[in-house]
Amino acid sequence: MLNIDGFIDTLSIMGYGMGGIFSVILIIYLLVLLFNKLFPGK
């Protein structure tokens, strides 16, 4: 028996989860750009 209602409920978790990961990664990305600008390697 497929749990279709449960499946639909989890779609929001998918949205929040992927959105959350991309948000964290975007912040890290911007900070890495900033660090590379402020403290360039030799």
Add this chain to the structure above:
Amino acid sequence: MSILFGNVFNLTFQQVIMWVIGSVLIYLAIKKDMEPTLLLPMGFGAILVNLPESGAVNQVINGVTEIGVIDTLFNAGVANELFPLLLFIGIGAMIDFGPLITNPKMLFFGAAAQFGIFFTLSLAVLLGFDLKDAASIAIIGAADGPTSIFVANYFNSKYIGAIIVAAYSYMALVPIIQPPVIRLITTKNERQIRMDYEQKSVSKTTRILFPIVVMIIAGIIAPRSVALVGFLMFGNLIRECGVLSSLSETAQKTLANLITLLLGITVATKMQAEYFLNLQTLMILLLGLAAFIFDTIGGVLFAKLMNLFVKNKVNPMIGATGISAFPMSARVIHKMGLMEDPQNYLLMHAIGANVSGQIASVIAGGLIISLIA
């Protein structure tokens, strides 16, 4: 004679099947070199805990519970999440984030290639698993053993044995799983896209700031799992600070080896026949495979999407290295690139995305815990 051999009659058919499974794991570890550090202890442990009335695990004999050493180790090191976290210090000390810091665009592939986790979560719920078990199963897609153990244990999943077997087996099978999936969703022209690599150095200040900042950001967004990313980044800081080289070496070798040695045989307690041999285990193995496949698809499709907007095109195969299986995935993609075009060297880009996958998979584990717990 019955005193010596009476226990033979306590042997069940299911336990014999577990011996066969344990033997297969040992065979794969030794003969095929598939994640031997984990699969060999798990294989041995699977046989050990499935001996009739095995004293290695807790047994109730004549109404008295006799404590088994493997269950004791499980409670001391896995049930409280200690072993996977300590292992993360060693892993953090092993990782060089340099290729990622010099090419931070690769970070996004790590994020995209976690899609399989969330897709599998939905699929597992659709197939009837409750939400917490579904989350524990989905995290197989993190392609990261300690994260799988941490999350499955956090949710107290009764399927932890099958989840760990699936996670480590599929990590070893990355060279078999990823190439056909990538070929299916990319054209030959896309696979031949060349990517220039400019060797850049990273300042020591950036190398030191990186683990601290990643820990703070991930910890603020997913505080319940900050230990995961925190221990990983702690290990990396020890490596990069430049003043703790002996600690870094100890974390990379002695600590990681010691924990790995105990981890495999300890989780084997969940491979007792009564927990392991059921239809759910088979479903978990299939769902784990789905997680790896959809991780790969997520990463590749994101790279194709990115190519619609950027001037310097990305070889979409790089997207597949966003999974955490390090460094297998990067090597696989590098080899695939060379097969398509012998002058196409993708290794450094692939390493960058692969390292990003390590960070993103831990963040994904944290978010799963935060969203569901």
